[in-house]
Amino acid sequence: MNQAQCKINTLARALRLQVINYLVKEDIFKYRGENLNDDDMAMTVQLIDRLPCCTRKLPELFRDAHRMHCEKGMMPHSVTVGDLEWCMEFRSIGYKCEQNVKYSWLPAPEETMLRRLPAFIQLDKIYRSTKKAIPPMASKHDVVSEANAIINELAISLTGN
Amino acid sequence: MTRRRSTIAKKVTFDMNEMAAHVYGMTDEELGKWMHKAIKDCIEGCIDPETDCFVKRMYEESYGKMQQKQKENANTYRNRLARQKNSGKPNHDKTNDPVLTTPSASGSCATLATTPMPISTNGTDAGAHSVRGTPDNAAPASNILQLDTSKKPYGTCGHVMLTEAEGHHLREVYGENLKTAIDILDAYIENNGKAAKKYKNHAAVLRKGNWVYEKVQNMILAQKRIDNVGNNHKSFKQMDRDERTRFFFDTSVVDRMIDNESSAM
Numbered sequence: 001m002n003q004a005q006c007k008i009n010t011l012a013r014a015l016r017l018q019v020i021n022y023l024v025k026e027d028i029f030k031y032r033g034e035n036l037n038d039d040d041m042a043m044t045v046q047l048i049d050r051l052p053c054c055t056r057k058l059p060e061l062f063r064d065a066h067r068m069h070c071e072k073g074m075m076p077h078s079v080t081v082g083d084l085e086w087c088m089e090f091r092s093i094g095y096k097c098e099q100n101v102k103y104s105w106l107p108a109p110e111e112t113m114l115r116r117l118p119a120f121i122q123l124d125k126i127y128r129s130t131k132k133a134i135p136p137m138a139s140k141h142d143v144v145s146e147a148n149a150i151i152n153e154l155a156i157s158l159t160g161n
Numbered sequence: 162m163t164r165r166r167s168t169i170a171k172k173v174t175f176d177m178n179e180m181a182a183h184v185y186g187m188t189d190e191e192l193g194k195w196m197h198k199a200i201k202d203c204i205e206g207c208i209d210p211e212t213d214c215f216v217k218r219m220y221e222e223s224y225g226k227m228q229q230k231q232k233e234n235a236n237t238y239r240n241r242l243a244r245q246k247n248s249g250k251p252n253h254d255k256t257n258d259p260v261l262t263t264p265s266a267s268g269s270c271a272t273l274a275t276t277p278m279p280i281s282t283n284g285t286d287a288g289a290h291s292v293r294g295t296p297d298n299a300a301p302a303s304n305i306l307q308l309d310t311s312k313k314p315y316g317t318c319g320h321v322m323l324t325e326a327e328g329h330h331l332r333e334v335y336g337e338n339l340k341t342a343i344d345i346l347d348a349y350i351e352n353n354g355k356a357a358k359k360y361k362n363h364a365a366v367l368r369k370g371n372w373v374y375e376k377v378q379n380m381i382l383a384q385k386r387i388d389n390v391g392n393n394h395k396s397f398k399q400m401d402r403d404e405r406t407r408f409f410f411d412t413s414v415v416d417r418m419i420d421n422e423s424s425a426m
Binding site for chain 2: 029045118
């Protein structure tokens, strides 16, 4: 994996965490939720990061959670990780996994505040210099695809095809 | 005029002998707590249902005496006004009221109630109680009025004429900027010959809301702006916006998480 790809991977990861951080803070601010200290904020970000939702659709997931509150007859209030997990399981906002959404690792153009995050600004600079939006590639994926390639070669050589 | 509860609390008097009998047997700690509660209740006007009955009784007695005194003072003032109107007629009223004859007879802090307050009677009670009216040794009412209303010149050129009472009131309005305000009006009258005739009441011109007051306030604001030039003083709205931006875009938590992940790898 070359250095540019490593850098893009790191920045994409940082961008995802920063987006989650921003969305949580915005939620707390808008709905006067409980102020989280650093440790609680880190834990919350980690738990939301584990959800199988791409970065592009995360703001939509938060909005869907508030819609869920209204539909249940509650006043919209600050979202919890449990609400997001429930929405992921029982509701759909048009995503399955990262590959199905175009530019899934970047925030949508409408989300102007998310596009002001430092990680996005750095990614934007790299993409403008390379004139290509290179997607982040997980290192595990590389290893698995390489392993699959080796197995395929062995299989071919054993069967003699 | 209704008095504030803290003002009333200052005038509550306790009979020391009765109080001593009431607190007999208390330890130092209990006495301290009792006194603390008693003072607090007096300041709050004894509205707490758990107020000590002794304290409540003393408070109500003192409050009653204060109301009585206020009524007597109001009557005295009314009588004085009536006498001013009939200034030509001789004044047959006499009094030996200690309030009007002694120099410092106005209400003070809580004192021992050793003598009862004089009861107001307008009759000819020859006893120790006083009769309303001016004391024998008091100055005539007309002289008292003239002293109150004499105007003195103020300002660099001495054009601004104010009485003492007006001066006190304006001091409350302007504070330390009163001299500035007087100088502004003084300079205006000096430079405009017609202003001396136009402004009959200089205190009214200096009062809040008029041009002198506005001018002084603008001068204060200008001075504040000059003082704040080097500070890059921001408006409250801008400061609030900057604080919110800092809150939302603070990525220290996330940066620490990434550092932990990279060090773990």
